[in-house]
Amino acid sequence: MADITYNAASKCWILQLEGSTYCIGLSEDASSLQHIYWGPRIASAVASEMVHSSASLMGPFESPTGISREEYAPWGEMRFGEPGLKVEYADGTRAIEWVFDEHGFERSGASQTLWLRFRDQAYPLLVTLYYRIYDDHDVIERWVQLENTGGNGPVTIEQALSADWRPPRRERYRLTYLHGRWGKEMQVAEVMLGPGKIILESRRGMTSHQFNPWVALDPEANATEESGEVWSAALAWSGSWKIVVETTPRGEVHCIGGLNDFDFRYHLAEGEQLDLPAFVGLYSSKGFGGISRGWHAYEREHILPETPDAVRPVLYNSWEATTFAVNEQNQLELAEKAAKLGVEVFVVDDGWFGARDNDHAGLGDWTVNREKFPRGLNPLIAQVNALGMRFGLWVEPEMVNPNSDLYRTHPDWVYHFRQRTRSEGRNQLVLNLARDDVREWMFVTLNALLSEHNIEFIKWDLNRSFSEPGWPDEVERNPQRVWLDHVRNLYWVIDELRRHHPHVAFESCAGGGGRVDLGILPRVEQVWPSDNTDALDRLRIQEGFSYAYAPRVMMCWVTDCPNFVTKRTVPLSYRFHVAMAGSLGIGGDLSQWTPQEQEEAGGFIAMYKRCLLYTSDAADDLTR
Numbered sequence: 001m002a003d004i005t006y007n008a009a010s011k012c013w014i015l016q017l018e019g020s021t022y023c024i025g026l027s028e029d030a031s032s033l034q035h036i037y038w039g040p041r042i043a044s045a046v047a048s049e050m051v052h053s054s055a056s057l058m059g060p061f062e063s064p065t066g067i068s069r070e071e072y073a074p075w076g077e078m079r080f081g082e083p084g085l086k087v088e089y090a091d092g093t094r095a096i097e098w099v100f101d102e103h104g105f106e107r108s109g110a111s112q113t114l115w116l117r118f119r120d121q122a123y124p125l126l127v128t129l130y131y132r133i134y135d136d137h138d139v140i141e142r143w144v145q146l147e148n149t150g151g152n153g154p155v156t157i158e159q160a161l162s163a164d165w166r167p168p169r170r171e172r173y174r175l176t177y178l179h180g181r182w183g184k185e186m187q188v189a190e191v192m193l194g195p196g197k198i199i200l201e202s203r204r205g206m207t208s209h210q211f212n213p214w215v216a217l218d219p220e221a222n223a224t225e226e227s228g229e230v231w232s233a234a235l236a237w238s239g240s241w242k243i244v245v246e247t248t249p250r251g252e253v254h255c256i257g258g259l260n261d262f263d264f265r266y267h268l269a270e271g272e273q274l275d276l277p278a279f280v281g282l283y284s285s286k287g288f289g290g291i292s293r294g295w296h297a298y299e300r301e302h303i304l305p306e307t308p309d310a311v312r313p314v315l316y317n318s319w320e321a322t323t324f325a326v327n328e329q330n331q332l333e334l335a336e337k338a339a340k341l342g343v344e345v346f347v348v349d350d351g352w353f354g355a356r357d358n359d360h361a362g363l364g365d366w367t368v369n370r371e372k373f374p375r376g377l378n379p380l381i382a383q384v385n386a387l388g389m390r391f392g393l394w395v396e397p398e399m400v401n402p403n404s405d406l407y408r409t410h411p412d413w414v415y416h417f418r419q420r421t422r423s424e425g426r427n428q429l430v431l432n433l434a435r436d437d438v439r440e441w442m443f444v445t446l447n448a449l450l451s452e453h454n455i456e457f458i459k460w461d462l463n464r465s466f467s468e469p470g471w472p473d474e475v476e477r478n479p480q481r482v483w484l485d486h487v488r489n490l491y492w493v494i495d496e497l498r499r500h501h502p503h504v505a506f507e508s509c510a511g512g513g514g515r516v517d518l519g520i521l522p523r524v525e526q527v528w529p530s531d532n533t534d535a536l537d538r539l540r541i542q543e544g545f546s547y548a549y550a551p552r553v554m555m556c557w558v559t560d561c562p563n564f565v566t567k568r569t570v571p572l573s574y575r576f577h578v579a580m581a582g583s584l585g586i587g588g589d590l591s592q593w594t595p596q597e598q599e600e601a602g603g604f605i606a607m608y609k610r611c612l613l614y615t616s617d618a619a620d621d622l623t624r
């Protein structure tokens with residue numbers, strides 16, 4: 001059982017987890033928090049007797065605090081490593097000197113939360129460090145709350161990371177991480193660490209295909225799939241982020257992460273509180289298999305939305321079959337075929353709205369295209385339901401084509417700088433969701449769509465990185481908060497939609513796997529890992545994915561050959577076997593499938609349902 005205790009004699013807090021122990025303690029003068037222990041489970045009495053980091057001075061160029069193993073370092077005094085927090089006060093002071101204030105811990109259901117509050121000795125800033133642990137898990141959720149208690153103007157936040165993780169001192173660590181690009185997400189990379197910093201980040205406003213905010217560290221590259229110690233961390237944030245893995249001059253490794261400070265400023269107003277996203281840590285002595293099983297179990301039990309579906313329903317998506325040329329007739333024909341195979345959710349992808357005949361127009365105009373659906377969507381939905389399937393729809397709410405009624409009406413609703421290009425990606429611009437009016441419009445529009453139709457599944461897409469992140473009307477105030485506020489408002493809109501329409505399941509897609517992270521997962525039942533559905537390439541993508549994320553959320557479609565991305569042809573049975581390692585979907589053009597192929601597919605879908613329902617608890621571990 002998760003258990004947090006405070007040892008007053010040694011001024012340290014001990015977190016006992018399922019198979020691990022974590023310990024932190026105050027420095028003598030209470031002006032810094034020291035990391036003491038993170039590793040296999042040890043008795044609390046042993047942990048509390050461990051000495052605080054006893055840093056020896058290294059000449060006049062360092063300070064004892066600066067080279068100590070600080071749990072979370074504010075920038076100020078003689079600190080030269082990557083700090084957690086850097087602010088500027090209204091009088092121009094740009095350094096924090098804090099002291100411990102108070103602490104508390106409480107249990108709520110299966111979790112226990114510890115908080116430790118520090119206050120600046122001269123300015124009105126409170127910094128509260130949070131730790132949450134769960135019964136039967138080895139994850140530690142860490143985040144930070146900042147509060148401007150007022151009396152001295154705004155506090156400008158320049159860098160605000162969420163947690164700093166410190167694996168024990170060892171000779172040399174290997175860093176394992178996930179990188180990629182469109183069509184090739186979640187590739188596993190590894191590097192032996194030497195002196196210096198490795199920075200993994202996104203400056204794109206979204207989580208990104210380039211790096212996923214997840215890392216693992218193992219000493220001497222000793223860990224295997226089955227054995228060895230691994231320390232891992234994952235960030236719960238869907239916007240620009242950064243994780244810095246730094247090896248100090250003393251050879252110690254720490255891993256600090258959170259919001260990306262690049263181009264970021266946030267004016268914390270008097271009386272305002274700001275909660276930073278969680279950066280979650282996990283220890284396992286059972287190798288990479290232990291780490292991934294730990295992440296999966298945590299996601300299933302504490303992160304993903306509760307769902308009545310023991311197994312994700314088998315889904316059909318018509319994108320690869322009909323692209324933008326959707327209409328009531330061709331969707332119904334596909335739906336009839338899909339139902340015969342045993343499909344449970346039928347999804348109409350792009351092309352159903354506005355003047356959306358290709359990717360040059362229509363984004364932003366979320367009304368049904370009456371040329372394609374003269375009777376609206378409801379007759380098709382009724383027929384899909386009559387076939388025994390739920391109906392799902394694709395949207396891309398954060399984007400707008402310049403060729404759209406929305407943009408013609410509100411050209412100022414996109415991120416832009418005066419006198420600068422509005423760079424288009426896939427002929428589209430990014431809506432400034434940091435604006436309250438855009439947030440309101442987005443909720444009202446999607447709420448109406450869900451209220452007027454029996455839609456039970458939404459695929460929420462995002463098909464470009466952010467650029468020119470300007471907000472001219474806000475220039476006198478705080479335009480650089482868009483990096484934070486876009487994501488906060490995105491979460492708000494999805495949360496509100498879920499509250500109003502609890503029967504609707506969501507899928508996170510960003511041109512494939514560009515938005516997969518612990519921040520979006522509490523809001524979606526599943527994610528789309530890649531637009532590349534080539535079964536051979538998918539093996540690598542799905543393997544990388546499963547290091548960090550539960551296979552249950554990983555949607556995998558069986559599509560046509562030659563594959564539209566790679567032009568490769570592999571047998572239908574191979575495509576099914578690979579797709580069945582996650583949650584199964586079909587994305588091929590069923591109107592072209594031969595009777596034999598349809599029969600084979602029906603057999604696989606039946607087998608998939610039988611096996612997964614039988615072993616639904618074990619389903620998430622099938623790939624590892």
Ligand code: GLA
Nearest residue numbers: 319349350509510511512531
């Ligand atoms: C993105 C998605 C695809 C599809 C298209 C539609 O590329 O990843 O699955 O929805 O958009 O335009």
